[in-house]
Amino acid sequence: EAGVTQSPTHLIKTRGQQATLRCSPISGHTSVYWYQQALGLGLQFLLWYDEGEERNRGNFPPRFSGRQFPNYSSELNVNALELEDSALYLCASSLVLSGGRNEQFFGPGTRLTVL
Amino acid sequence: GEDVEQSLFLSVREGDSSVINCTYTDSSSTYLYWYKQEPGAGLQLLTYIFSNMDMKQDQRLTVLLNKKDKHLSLRIADTQTGDSAIYFCASQGGSYIPTFGRGTSLIVHP
Numbered sequence: 001e002a003g004v005t006q007s008p009t010h011l012i013k014t015r016g017q018q019a020t021l022r023c024s025p026i027s028g029h030t031s032v033y034w035y036q037q038a039l040g041l042g043l044q045f046l047l048w049y050d051e052g053e054e055r056n057r058g059n060f061p062p063r064f065s066g067r068q069f070p071n072y073s074s075e076l077n078v079n080a081l082e083l084e085d086s087a088l089y090l091c092a093s094s095l096v097l098s099g100g101r102n103e104q105f106f107g108p109g110t111r112l113t114v115l
Numbered sequence: 116g117e118d119v120e121q122s123l124f125l126s127v128r129e130g131d132s133s134v135i136n137c138t139y140t141d142s143s144s145t146y147l148y149w150y151k152q153e154p155g156a157g158l159q160l161l162t163y164i165f166s167n168m169d170m171k172q173d174q175r176l177t178v179l180l181n182k183k184d185k186h187l188s189l190r191i192a193d194t195q196t197g198d199s200a201i202y203f204c205a206s207q208g209g210s211y212i213p214t215f216g217r218g219t220s221l222i223v224h225p
Contacts, residue, residue, distance in 0.1 A: 035215075040217070041217065042203070042216055043158075043215040045212055045214075056210070056211075056212060090157055090158065101145075101163065101165075101207075102146070102207050102212070105160070106150075106158040106159070107157050108156055108157045
């Protein structure tokens with residue numbers, strides 16, 4: 001069974017540009033989560049999509065947005081890029097398990113560098 | 116808001132046991148997770164523990180939970196160089212979204 005995939009692996013942009021990151025969840029998973037992993041800061045929750053709807057968002061400005069498509073794949077858009085947006089962006093997918101356990105499966109990430 | 120704290124680094128000798136500690140603040144946490152991240156890769160779920168358990172063992176891994184003190188630990192027996200990685204603790208409470216710690220870098224010396 002294929003795992004969570006993300007593209008591109010690396011992305012280099014300049015300040016002020018827009019970046020689009022893509023994620024395909026594990027087959028059968030309807031929930032997709034986006035996290036930012038900046039150096040030394042651990043994982044910061046960005047967005048949660050389920051069944052095509054945004055369910056929750058973390059403490060990030062509105063220039064971080066995304067969507068989920070009917071096939072449950074997802075896109076993260078970052079507008080007006082700033083230097084501090086440089087980070088590894090991780091996507092995870094999950095199924096709600098019995099008892100409410102939210103076991104997340106992560107992709108390898110997209111390394112975004114803003115120059 | 117919810118917070119999860121971990122020490123940043125742990126260095127051990129090959130063959131010794133490693134103990135990685137974590138504290139969390141969310142008293143409504145129902146599940147606590149340990150993830151492993153190898154260089155250049157995403158996170159891989161190692162194990163989890165339900166909040167009504169004190170201990171869970173899975174081969175070389177032992178998870179201990181002190182719910183009163185909101186303290187979680189991961190013990191790796193007979194640590195190998197292949198265990199070198201970053202280990203993340205995460206707590207899942209009422210918000211359903213797990214809160215992750217900053218990760219502990221485990222360095223295993225031959």
